[in-house]
Amino acid sequence: MSNKKDNFLDYIPKRNSLYPYQKTDDGLIEIKMQNKGLMKKITQLIMRKPKYTYVKLEEFGSFIWEQIDGERSVYEIGQLVKEKFGDKAEPLYDRLCKYIKSLRVNNFILYKNLTKDKN
Numbered sequence: 001m002s003n004k005k006d007n008f009l010d011y012i013p014k015r016n017s018l019y020p021y022q023k024t025d026d027g028l029i030e031i032k033m034q035n036k037g038l039m040k041k042i043t044q045l046i047m048r049k050p051k052y053t054y055v056k057l058e059e060f061g062s063f064i065w066e067q068i069d070g071e072r073s074v075y076e077i078g079q080l081v082k083e084k085f086g087d088k089a090e091p092l093y094d095r096l097c098k099y100i101k102s103l104r105v106n107n108f109i110l111y112k113n114l115t116k117d118k119n
Helices: 038-046 059-067 074-089 092-105
Strands: 013-015 021-023 029-034 052-056 109-111
Touching (some): 013 092, 029 059
């Protein structure tokens, strides 16, 4: 058995096809999320809550989202972020890793190169 630890920068994120998205008129990404579950269904009926929620990413997040193609690693995405945003992206990999992990926690992305998806 290998004691080699996973390096998060080697992870290859890919978008989860269960969450459609679009680019808005202002150039930002908006992810469509269906409100599922019994309690959400009840609130949709009684309180007229919407069936879908739209999550709008800000400029930094929208750029990252567009770089997630199922081929680039977190490290490679970081290099593109650094190229586009320069010092505004610092601390680059700390911010990027937290952001990508939050996308995963919300199931918006998966990790392509892992046999068992990890958070």
